[in-house]
Amino acid sequence: xxxxxxxxxxxxxxxxSGPPAESDPPADTLATSLCLLGNHMFPDPVATNAxxxxxxxxxxxxxxxxxxxxxxxxxxRPPPDLGAESVTQDSDCQSDAPAHPAGRGxxxxxxxxxxxxxxxxxxxxxxxxxxxxxxxxxxxxPLLEAGIPxxxxxxxxxxxxxxxxSWRRHRKHVFVLSEAGKPIYSRxxxxxxxxxxxxxxxxxxxxxxxxxxxxxxxxxxxHTVVFLQKGPLVLxxxxxxxxxxxxxxxxxxxxxxxxxxxxxxxxxxxxxxxKKNYDLRRLLAGSEKILDGLLNLVDSDPSFLLxxxxxxxxASSLRDSLSQILQKAIxxxxxFSILIAKNQLLTIVQEKTVIEDARLAPADVHxxxxxxxxxxxxxxxxxxxxxxxxxxxxxxxxYAYISYLDPPECTVxxxxxxxDKEAFYAVAECKRKIEEAMVAQNSLSLIAKAQSYSVxxxxxxxxxxxxxxxxxxxxxxxxxxxxxxxxxxxxxSSEEEKMRLLDLYRYMHSRIHSTSRPxxxxxxxxxxxxxxxxxxxxxxxxxxxSPLVTKTCAITAITKLLRWIKKEEDRLFIRYxxxxxxxxxPSKSSKSSRSDQQDATDNGFLSLL
Amino acid sequence: MPDVSKMKKPDVKxxxxxxxxxxxxxLLHRYMERKFKDTISTxxxxxxxxxxxxxxxSIWDTAGREQFHGLGSMYCRGAAxxxxxxxxxxxxxxxxxxxxxxxxTDTANHDCIYALVGNKADLTDPKAHLxxxxxxxxxxxxxxxxxxxxxxxxxxxxxxxxASPASLSGLLLHxxxxxxxxVALYGRILRYKGLDEKSSLPADKMCFxxxxxxxxxxxxxxxxxxxxxxxxxxxxxxxxxxxxTVDLEDCxxxxxxxxxxSCC
Ligand SMILES: Nc1nc2c(ncn2[C@@H]2O[C@H](COP(=O)(O)OP(=O)(O)O)[C@@H](O)[C@H]2O)c(=O)[nH]1
Ligand SMILES: [Mg+2]
Numbered sequence: 066x067x068x069x070x071x072x073x074x075x076x077x078x079x080x081x082s083g084p085p086a087e088s089d090p091p092a093d094t095l096a097t098s099l100c101l102l103g104n105h106m107f108p109d110p111v112a113t114n115a116x117x118x119x120x121x122x123x124x125x126x127x128x129x130x131x132x133x134x135x136x137x138x139x140x141x142r143p144p145p146d147l148g149a150e151s152v153t154q155d156s157d158c159q160s161d162a163p164a165h166p167a168g169r170g171x172x173x174x175x176x177x178x179x180x181x182x183x184x185x186x187x188x189x190x191x192x193x194x195x196x197x198x199x200x201x202x203x204x205x206x207p208l209l210e211a212g213i214p215x216x217x218x219x220x221x222x223x224x225x226x227x228x229x230x231s232w233r234r235h236r237k238h239v240f241v242l243s244e245a246g247k248p249i250y251s252r253x254x255x256x257x258x259x260x261x262x263x264x265x266x267x268x269x270x271x272x273x274x275x276x277x278x279x280x281x282x283x284x285x286x287x288h289t290v291v292f293l294q295k296g297p298l299v300l301x302x303x304x305x306x307x308x309x310x311x312x313x314x315x316x317x318x319x320x321x322x323x324x325x326x327x328x329x330x331x332x333x334x335x336x337x338x339x340k341k342n343y344d345l346r347r348l349l350a351g352s353e354k355i356l357d358g359l360l361n362l363v364d365s366d367p368s369f370l371l372x373x374x375x376x377x378x379x380a381s382s383l384r385d386s387l388s389q390i391l392q393k394a395i396x397x398x399x400x401f402s403i404l405i406a407k408n409q410l411l412t413i414v415q416e417k418t419v420i421e422d423a424r425l426a427p428a429d430v431h432x433x434x435x436x437x438x439x440x441x442x443x444x445x446x447x448x449x450x451x452x453x454x455x456x457x458x459x460x461x462x463x464y465a466y467i468s469y470l471d472p473p474e475c476t477v478x479x480x481x482x483x484x485d486k487e488a489f490y491a492v493a494e495c496k497r498k499i500e501e502a503m504v505a506q507n508s509l510s511l512i513a514k515a516q517s518y519s520v521x522x523x524x525x526x527x528x529x530x531x532x533x534x535x536x537x538x539x540x541x542x543x544x545x546x547x548x549x550x551x552x553x554x555x556x557x558s559s560e561e562e563k564m565r566l567l568d569l570y571r572y573m574h575s576r577i578h579s580t581s582r583p584x585x586x587x588x589x590x591x592x593x594x595x596x597x598x599x600x601x602x603x604x605x606x607x608x609x610x611s612p613l614v615t616k617t618c619a620i621t622a623i624t625k626l627l628r629w630i631k632k633e634e635d636r637l638f639i640r641y642x643x644x645x646x647x648x649x650x651p652s653k654s655s656k657s658s659r660s661d662q663q664d665a666t667d668n669g670f671l672s673l674l
Numbered sequence: 675m676p677d678v679s680k681m682k683k684p685d686v687k688x689x690x691x692x693x694x695x696x697x698x699x700x701l702l703h704r705y706m707e708r709k710f711k712d713t714i715s716t717x718x719x720x721x722x723x724x725x726x727x728x729x730x731x732s733i734w735d736t737a738g739r740e741q742f743h744g745l746g747s748m749y750c751r752g753a754a755x756x757x758x759x760x761x762x763x764x765x766x767x768x769x770x771x772x773x774x775x776x777x778x779t780d781t782a783n784h785d786c787i788y789a790l791v792g793n794k795a796d797l798t799d800p801k802a803h804l805x806x807x808x809x810x811x812x813x814x815x816x817x818x819x820x821x822x823x824x825x826x827x828x829x830x831x832x833x834x835x836x837a838s839p840a841s842l843s844g845l846l847l848h849x850x851x852x853x854x855x856x857v858a859l860y861g862r863i864l865r866y867k868g869l870d871e872k873s874s875l876p877a878d879k880m881c882f883x884x885x886x887x888x889x890x891x892x893x894x895x896x897x898x899x900x901x902x903x904x905x906x907x908x909x910x911x912x913x914x915x916x917x918x919t920v921d922l923e924d925c926x927x928x929x930x931x932x933x934x935x936s937c938c
Contacts, residue, residue: 351694351715351739439714446735450718451745465718486748489721 223353227254227262238303239320239360242267245342249298250320250353252360266292266301282310293317296330297337306568309575312370316363319428322455323359326432327352330459355439362435367567370574371605373534373548374427377409379515381635387508388412392645394498398485400463401425402495405478406512408434410639413545417644426456427546437467437478447496449489452482466492470500471509520551523629525622529594530557530566531608533630535638549630549637556593566594570607573598577605588616595619684723684732685907688899689750691778692759693770694738697793700886701759702735705896710887718742719749726900729907738775746778753782754906755789755899758863762792762799762883765850772859776866787902788863789880790856791895796885798849805890856881875902 225231240259241250246267248260283290291313293300300317325333328348336343363369379387391402391414404411413425436452448467453459466481466489479499481492503509520530534548557566569591576587577600589596595610597619608626610619630637690698699716703709706722716737724731734749736742750756756779760767771790779786795802860877864870879898884891 348740351737354715355717436717439717446720446722448718448720449745450737451742486745489748493721 223255225254227259234305236304236306237360237364238301239317239356240266240301240303241320241324242299242301243337243341243343243345244294244297244299247342247344249345249349250324250356252357267299281314289313291317293321295321296334298324298333306364306571308571309579311578311580312571312575315372316360316369319359319363319369319431320356322428323356323432323435324349325455325459326436326453327355329453329462330455355436358439359432359435362431362438365564365567367532367550367570368427368431368548370567370571371532371534371548372427373546374430375409375550376547376637376639377406377411377515378518378549378633378636379411379512381640383508383511383515384412384639386506387503387512388414388643390499390502390506390508392643393502394495395645396483396488396491396495398483398488399481399492399495400484401480401482403430403433403480403482405434405437405480406515407476408438409517411477411512411515412639414643414645417646425454425545429454429456430545433465433480436465437480447493449492451486462486464488464492466496468493468496470496470503471513477509477512517552519554522551523626525625525629527611527614527618528622528626529609529611530554531606531626532570533607533626534605536603536605544641545639547638566609569594569596569609573607588619597623599623685729685910686754686903687732687734687752688755688757688903689734689736689753689782690757690759691736691746691750691771691775692738692757692791693761693767693774696738696759696761696764696767697886698738698757698759699735701791701793701884701892701895702733704886704889704892708889710889715739718745729900729904731900731903740774746775747781750779751781753779753786754903755787756782757789757791757895757899759791759793760851760856761794762849762851763794763797763847768792768851768855768859772862776863779867783906785906787875787880787899788860788867789882789895789899790860790863790877792851792853792856792881792883793886795883795890796888797847799883799885799890800846802883802885802888802890803846805885805888853881853883 235253237252239250239252240248240263242248242263244267246263248263251259251263281292287305289302289304289308289310291302291304291310293302293314295318298321300320302313302317304313306313333345336345336348366375368375387404391404391412394402395416400416402414404413410430413430415425432454433452436450446468448465450465450467451462452465453462463482463484464486466479466483468479469475470477470479479496481495483492520528530551530553532548532550534546536546553563553566557563569589573587573589573596576584577598584598585600587596587598589598590612592612594612595614597608597610597616599606599608606623606627608619608623610622614622634640690702692698694715699720700710702722703711706724716735718737719742720735722733722735724733734753736746736749758771758775760771779788796805797803857877860881861871864874882891882895884895886892
């Protein structure tokens, strides 16, 4: 997922690191180190157990893992009913060699684990240390034994018993810790209860770092563990969702960005420069729900996978009139005006000079939408909060004004971003103007009628669902990356089925974007549907058909679909995001004017240290 | 459709300060909507307008997390009243008021009034526990079920693990902050502000114990404050009509303790 336009030191480090063969000896010592670590971290009887279990499993699991020489266990094979798959690479047909599972099927995964730290240690010990740079290889199909989607639950996961089996069975764990090993966030279970687990992870990270390597991922037959280090923060994902390492790393990056959006990158680094073992939870306390919400969205909303925003289909005349309303309600230092309905974009209007050489990145929009979702408790009030847009500028704050325009329903939300932290009353005044204009034009009732569309409108039988993401084309290169997708309808109505379709899309996406063997066109016959993914220089397209569709039929259908999208594109996309000017004397260099205007201070954190 | 609040210029400003989870949002919600329901942790600050007779009172609910302290002084600028909130079952939340929040009030009006509010009194005080908010009955019932659902969370957010769920078993929690502690802090606040205890509002009147959950003392808190800021409203209205050189007027008409012009 190319959400990070910044230089990625980690990625570079990975490139310069030694050849894959080098990581076999470290893998061996790793077992010893994990064992020592087990002794160190768990001096109690349980810990001794953990240590023994590593020792005993070491010969089996930590041999130099030449997977191709292995006879894969029976349960590691894709079941025959999963269907056949033919892969076309640059229109050159070749059959896709069945992938091998990464680990060995010799040990019992369940075991007598009784501690979350032990769980991780055992899992890591069982796993094969994937050499960096190798990327996703030898993965079995993600469609096998993909984690059972959890029922959506709005109760807190903080109180979860981290020694319970149910804790281990979560589809995707996410942990954030500081370089000193201090827990910062855990998706399930409290950070306190998991501090030993996090310590293990950190020790692992520093162990590999000490060898001038950076640990990137660990595979076991059931789990993929992905590490991401960003500055003083280490993010870890333990997933049995069968997503690719790249995808999981992309998700960790979103988590990192959400943390930056609350604190800024500059203050995070400064805090840890000051005090290596600072407890960042002091600053993030209360933000867990924002991160929880983000991770739920990441799992359920393909916007994150596609790194594109989804706007609500709207007659272009209505969208234009809304944009004009926003354009007229401005005040100095206002830089973005965003209108949202049903958690989808209606329109974005931006200040000219600030945005001259930059545009709002999809990831920043995702973070904003997530923040709005997390603050819905204040539907009656008007929110004013600092927020950093990490891709726009990771070191500065914007001040976000958030207010609903249609209480008590609260589906239409106005988001105004200013660079001036004192501008609340001026910005709130803009909202009054917008509200007035919308009443005059009856906009709210028109917006209320807007809704996502049904795939049946396309008029192609057998087509069940699709996701279409056009790439920038020269004449609108300032445009926000968007995608369009119909409502998920039967047979994808239940949460489980929706998740299953998304998992299929994720699988197709990982194949298309594979670093080792990227594909342009994939025709995948699955058990209950047939999928076709296609990427060209103009677009990326994922389609889902009923199972019996032939390849030729699917291709004809896609031609029809593309024609339909072309016809509807004014309605499906925000075409020309309008701009306004709030600066009386527009400065030529927007970059410098931006840093002048913005509050580059640390928002007062340092005084707290 | 809502009667869109045409920019009623707020006449006066109240700010709720205090550590996260002490119940600031719940208190405001109880007062404005007559309900107690599970709240989502506040981000930044949330601005509310309350019509009080002919006056428009703005109330800022703040997040209380350190993350947002940079904005604390902005929320407090020109405030006529600051409600310093703590949780009666959590000693640390009172200490935090003095350590972290008091200094944020430096930008408040020079004649700003301070209220000290110990919330969650229902957990320690039978009187507050049994209090029935005067709200309509059916709504109270709904409140009741919502409470049951949020109970485990309430307890988990409390730093001192309570022995048992208070409202279920009828057992009350240990009260960590006695009223005398609050009264003593009130005295220190006045000293910090350079105010004379004799000419200021008495601690007796300005220290409250409330429960957002049962509604105990909540109306009394807000309405006492609204009444107390009335003079401030009248003075501001007078200034707005008088002349644009308000700053000078402000100093002359204020209590005269500190001759420093406040902006806004
Ligand atoms: N028992 C009890 N719980 C309360 C009371 N007020 C708030 N709470 C709970 O305390 C938690 C934090 O409340 P909230 O209003 O969000 O606190 P804030 O961070 O200060 O805004 C929530 O779980 C509330 O349900 C109260 O008066 N009594
Ligand atoms: Mg709050």
